Amino acid sequence: MDTNNKPQLTIYNSHSRKKEAFKPLNSPYVGMYVCGPTVYSDVHLGNVRTFIAFDVVYRYLQYLGYKVRYVRNITDVGHLVGDIDEGEDKIAKRARLENLEPMEIVQKYTNGFHDVMRIYNAISPSIEPQATGHIVEQIEMVQRILDNGYGYEVNGSVYFDVVKYNEEYPYGELSGRKIEDLLSGTREELEGQQEKKNPLDFAIWKKADKGHIMRWNSPWGVGFPGWHLECSVMSTKYLGETFDIHGGGMDLRFPHHECEIAQSVAADGKAPVQYWMHTNMLTVNGTKMSKSLNNSFLPHELISGDHPLLEQGYSPMTTRFFMLQSHYASTLDFSNEALQAAEKGYQRLMNACKALDKMHYDGDDNNYNQEETDAINQLVDQAFEHLSDDFSTPQAIARLFDLSKKINSYNEKKLDINNLNSNTLNKLKEAFPAIVFDILGLQDESASDNAEAMDGLMDLILDIRKEARDKKDWDTSDKIRNVLNTLNIVVKDGKEGSSWGMG
RNA sequence: GGUCGGAUGGCCGAGCGGUUAGGCAGAGGUCUGCAAAACCUUGUACAGCGGUUCGAAUCCGCUUCCGACCUCCA
Structure with a gap:
């Protein structure tokens, strides 16, 4: 760059x-x-x-x-x-x-x-x-x-x-x-x-x-x-x-x-x-987290949730995301509610990354929507302006969420991705994951070493489920979905077919 | 006691003179076989009191709370 x-x-x-x-x-x-x-x-x-x-x-x-x-x-x-x-x-x-x-x-x-x-x-x-x-x-x-x-x-x-x-x-x-x-x-x-x-x-x-x-x-x-x-x-x-x-x-x-x-x-x-x-300091109930005050969490306690102050465990990337949602120079207060909100927000960002990655584009540079294109360009530019403004990750993340909304709309065909010119789409496809993964340093925790096998397997399962659904065999389709749920895999049915993600 | 920094809607958290922050939660709607996800719409805000200004969450003063450093802590 x-x-x-x-x-x-x-x-x-x-x-x-x-x-x-x-x-x-x-x-x-x-x-x-x-x-x-x-x-x-x-x-x-x-x-x-x-x-x-x-x-x-x-x-x-x-x-x-x-x-x-x-x-x-x-x-x-x-x-x-x-x-x-x-x-x-x-x-x-x-x-x-x-x-x-x-x-x-x-x-x-x-x-x-x-x-x-x-x-x-x-x-x-x-x-x-x-x-x-x-x-x-x-x-x-x-x-x-x-x-x-x-x-x-x-x-x-x-x-x-x-x-x-x-x-x-x-x-x-x-x-x-x-x-x-x-x-x-x-x-x-x-x-x-x-x-x-x-x-x-x-x-x-x-x-x-x-x-x-x-x-x-x-x-x-x-x-x-x-x-x-x-x-x-x-x-x-x-x-x-x-x-x-x-x-x-x-x-x-x-x-x-x-x-x-x-x-x-x-x-x-x-x-x-x-x-x-x-x-600035990480605080718990408004007081500096500190070993001597006995209000500090060890990383493994946070991950497992094994601490009297924790209602559940929080994954490393949830925590990382949580921390980046505030500016480094501000105190950040630690609470279960805040962590749970971050967990959902992080998930939302990951979903948008995946959706963007799979986006099919069939647009025409001679015929695109200027307004829509400008909007995307502006959001991307703003995200970088924020990062360049004393590393303002919270504001950059806010733009990322704005972009996520757009990406999801394209994904669900509520907006037409082909309204963008190819330059803008390429810029989005490059910048969005660059900020999320390279700059903010987040990782997709649902991705595993067996990602390829997993993808293939899930394609097969969703394909079988689709056949059941086409036959209105709801028993079978719901059974597949329910069992996957117990494995922490969430099935999402959209207009363009079903997709899945780690819950 | 000295020095410095805060107080933002149900929660977290940006903004720091005029424009929607954003996320989560809530309400209503769209979509869907159902669900989830997603999308659309939407509410309650800037600790209090004064002042400066055409205009202040944002600047100034005072008050009240809270915190950090002055001992080791990232």
């Missing part, structure tokens, strides 16, 4: 708080970094929402013709439980609890994460670096920060000097905070803050106590890297000192992303990111 044919992409930059035209530093190449999970336990649906949102970003950028290098990290060290610089490492804690090697924990939950991403049809990133694989680079960055005077060593730990940094550069711009407010607002009296010159400072290298099982040698003694550091290091390594898009959940905006900016600027003197994108 030629980029020039599509509307100019705009992205809401949460740094400038404005929508901006997307101009890659090095078009057609685009560098995108998304903060991945900390693999100390199962990912939950809130995580999934963020990664699905960026999956669509990735897919759409590619559709527009960009060559995207998509980097999404795996955090496997440095992320602490509890207070920012004094808690236990999350991975280490889990390892202790499960009596496993830290790297076993990492492997286990990384595998689980990948499984979930596959189930929700998210494309794998181009590079998926792990923090423990970049200890050397992290040490080097700590050294650069020290060399430039923005860090200080105390007792084998190295801290980032936020106040010093703020004298030269604005700290807090991304999250809209002022350092004075932060200084006065920071909770005092936290244990073990004595090492830091200021409560705002954060660890970039942390001394490992005797009991700490994750530890590496460094110029400052045995320790491990601070959590914020890995993203700065790995984005720089794979995307350069300045790159195009950095994404992540809203809850990472402060302090994580703010610290990333400070680290990169302090180490290399450059603002690392052109466009910051933040996805």
Whole structure:
């Protein structure tokens, strides 16, 4: 697809708080970094929402013709439980609890994460670096920060000097905070803050106590890297000192992303990111879905329906569709009613895809209906305009439903497909599935590996049923339909014969 | 307490100065052997109070609720 044919992409930059035209530093190449999970336990649906949102970003950028290098990290060290610089490492804690090697924990939950991403049809990133694989680079960055005077060593730990940094550069711009407010607002009296010159400072290298099982040698003694550091290091390594898009959940905006900016600027003197994108939270009854609040669903619970808050199971594509019906930057509230509505809507979209695919056209380019043709063209164009407007999937989906109405009408001969000229029909036939499958990343869940055999079988069965119906043998025809129903196959009788779909 | 963001019809969810969002559910109709699907028609909306404007769900102010971040979370 030629980029020039599509509307100019705009992205809401949460740094400038404005929508901006997307101009890659090095078009057609685009560098995108998304903060991945900390693999100390199962990912939950809130995580999934963020990664699905960026999956669509990735897919759409590619559709527009960009060559995207998509980097999404795996955090496997440095992320602490509890207070920012004094808690236990999350991975280490889990390892202790499960009596496993830290790297076993990492492997286990990384595998689980990948499984979930596959189930929700998210494309794998181009590079998926792990923090423990970049200890050397992290040490080097700590050294650069020290060399430039923005860090200080105390007792084998190295801290980032936020106040010093703020004298030269604005700290807090991304999250809209002022350092004075932060200084006065920071909770005092936290244990073990004595090492830091200021409560705002954060660890970039942390001394490992005797009991700490994750530890590496460094110029400052045995320790491990601070959590914020890995993203700065790995984005720089794979995307350069300045790159195009950095994404992540809203809850990472402060302090994580703010610290990333400070680290990169302090180490290399450059603002690392052109466009910051933040996805909003998935909520349950209006409250953020979060592991610590015990209101989070695991993907397999959602699929099976095996959770006190769930009335039934919801398929991965129902969920994906549900999430894309809201904008990534809005909170999305999770409820059975909403999921059930999404299930039907998703089904409707899939039906339209199938109908469009089977459409027979016998039109004449010298004799077509201008109005009808314009209407289709306009809807298709609008869908792309919406996608280009900060990835507005909800609005694009609304156009898809408008088109579905048209497609169904053609299918049922309530409108005549031959009223379209061939260009428009081709455009529709190309764009509709492209948006549904390639860009939104939906899949037809009724399609199976045995699709061909299934199609043949169903053709045969429906053919037999047709013979019965022609003879007004309703007993036989209803029996076929009823038994198929019990197999979750729905038969639909239309003017042009019967069709079937998975119920 | 500080900073920021929300409140849209039965539910979800777009829109962010003038034009139908859309989906689901509801009502009526068409089609059908019946059913399903599909198509057509259709209702109740923008938290409250003021203000700006020819015109506001959309801008401004105040009020009331809710949430996020400031501790780990996508």
